[in-house]
Amino acid sequence: MAKGLAYKQIxxxxxxxxxxxQNHVQNTLTKLHLHNRVELVRYAIDQGLxx
Numbered sequence: 001m002a003k004g005l006a007y008k009q010i011x012x013x014x015x016x017x018x019x020x021x022q023n024h025v026q027n028t029l030t031k032l033h034l035h036n037r038v039e040l041v042r043y044a045i046d047q048g049l050x051x
Contacts, residue, residue, distance in 0.1 A: 001025070001037055001040065001041055002041045002044065002045070002050055007021045007022050007025070025037065025040070028040060
């Protein structure tokens with residue numbers, strides 16, 4: 001996501017359905033009380049999870 005990939009692109013790389021990617025992202029947003037992918041990427045960078 002941090003590289004700007006769409007759900008379908010992420011799904012292809014992981015060999016899973018794009019809905020699975022959407023569900024995981026939505027669940028993560030909910031658990032972290034974030035509102036969108038931008039906030040999630042910022043959170044990951046702040047936490048040192050950006051690789």
